[in-house]
Amino acid sequence: xxxxxxxxxxxxxxxxxxxxxxxxxxxxxxxxxxxxxxxxxxxxxxxxxxxxxxxxxxxxxxxxxxxxxxxxxxxxxxxxxxxxxxxxxxxxxxxxxxxxxxxxxxxxxxxxxxxxxxxxxxxxxxxxxxxxxxxxxxxxxxxxxxxxxxxxxxxxxxxxxxxxxxxxxxxxxxxxxxxxxxxxxxxxxxxxxxxxxxxxxxxxxxxxxxxxxxxxxxxxxxxxxxxxxxxxxxxxxxxxxxxxxxxxxxxxxxxxxxxxxxxxxxxxxxxxxxxxxxxxxxxxxxxxxxxxxxxxxxxxxxxxxxxxxxxxxxxxxxxxxxxxxxxxxxxxxx
Ligand code: 5GP
Ligand code: MN
Numbered sequence: 001x002x003x004x005x006x007x008x009x010x011x012x013x014x015x016x017x018x019x020x021x022x023x024x025x026x027x028x029x030x031x032x033x034x035x036x037x038x039x040x041x042x043x044x045x046x047x048x049x050x051x052x053x054x055x056x057x058x059x060x061x062x063x064x065x066x067x068x069x070x071x072x073x074x075x076x077x078x079x080x081x082x083x084x085x086x087x088x089x090x091x092x093x094x095x096x097x098x099x100x101x102x103x104x105x106x107x108x109x110x111x112x113x114x115x116x117x118x119x120x121x122x123x124x125x126x127x128x129x130x131x132x133x134x135x136x137x138x139x140x141x142x143x144x145x146x147x148x149x150x151x152x153x154x155x156x157x158x159x160x161x162x163x164x165x166x167x168x169x170x171x172x173x174x175x176x177x178x179x180x181x182x183x184x185x186x187x188x189x190x191x192x193x194x195x196x197x198x199x200x201x202x203x204x205x206x207x208x209x210x211x212x213x214x215x216x217x218x219x220x221x222x223x224x225x226x227x228x229x230x231x232x233x234x235x236x237x238x239x240x241x242x243x244x245x246x247x248x249x250x251x252x253x254x255x256x257x258x259x260x261x262x263x264x265x266x267x268x269x270x271x272x273x274x275x276x277x278x279x280x281x282x283x284x285x286x287x288x289x290x291x292x293x294x295x296x297x298x299x300x301x302x303x304x305x306x307x308x309x310x311x312x313x314x315x316x317x318x319x320x321x322x323x324x325x326x327x328x329x330x331x332x333x334x
Pocket of ligand 1: 092094098276294295296297302305
């Protein structure tokens with residue numbers, strides 16, 4: 001069942017989506033542009049085929065995505081608590097736990113897993129997992145084309161946004177010729193790239209700016225370990241009037257310091273809950289570090305959630321990163 005080729009998986013996803021209804025579409029907790037764009041893309045396809053689609057995410061959708069058409073259609077699991085679904089599509093989720101409380105709405109039936117994480121655990125009935133895709137949105141764009149659907153401007157913008165977010169605006173090593181071709185196809189259908197990048201990369205709210213100031217001040221640089229890290233406790237957010245969403249992107253500045261191979265960010269999300277974000281420049285596989293803490297992701301961008309207070313979460317992760325950096329560079333020198 002799980003041994004389909006990529007093409008067979010795509011075809012199986014298409015025929016299954018077209019066959020039944022209604023379908024719940026879920027992306028991961030703390031959603032990013034890729035998960036959101038891909039979910040909107042699948043919802044668009046289902047509606048075009050006359051099928052009912054219900055969008056759900058455990059966390060609220062960050063306001064920077066308000067410009068996307070149809071974004072208001074996302075529900076929280078609480079809002080859907082009286083319903084259940086035997087058909088579920090997950091997008092951009094490397095493992096089942098990533099959909100969080102949305103899982104409680106699903107009664108086992110047909111689970112379609114569309115994702116691009118190398119670490120994907122193949123938890124679906126149908127698994128269409130393509131690690132070489134830069135973004136799940138890139139895969140969904142192909143799904144629409146394969147299904148004979150037009151890229152209306154709204155859905156094209158959502159999918160372009162997803163690709164843009166996961167490639168860091170076409171900067172990262174995951175950007176392939178196929179990514180560019182797919183993005184070009186979307187651009188031909190009315191996407192305004194300046195609007196997308198203005199919303200995603202070139203605008204920060206005042207609280208977000210205040211947070212950047214404080215976070216830069218608090219950043220620790222250990223060049224001998226080729227690492228830079230910063231912890232964001234609740235107090236830092238409240239002092240700036242910032243929200244958890246405003247933390248997005250900060251970790252890239254840690255990695256950006258010359259000589260740094262791994263950038264790390266610790267974010268206090270509960271009294272016993274810390275989210276870590278890891279980014280590497282070129283050599284260290286941070287997905288492996290994240291996986292050792294129960295998380296996952298990609299070689300250059302990964303994350304995990306630790307059930308520890310902030311003060312206890314930091315040292316074990318820093319040690320793991322120091323060891324991994326040392327090991328990676330020792331291997332490289334061999
Ligand atoms: P971010 O640091 O931006 O939250 O996430 C970077 C990458 O790591 C994304 O591809 C995301 O899917 C993955 N990731 C982040 N947190 C987790 C987690 O708790 N578990 C898993 N499996 N992947 C995560
Ligand atoms: Mn993604």
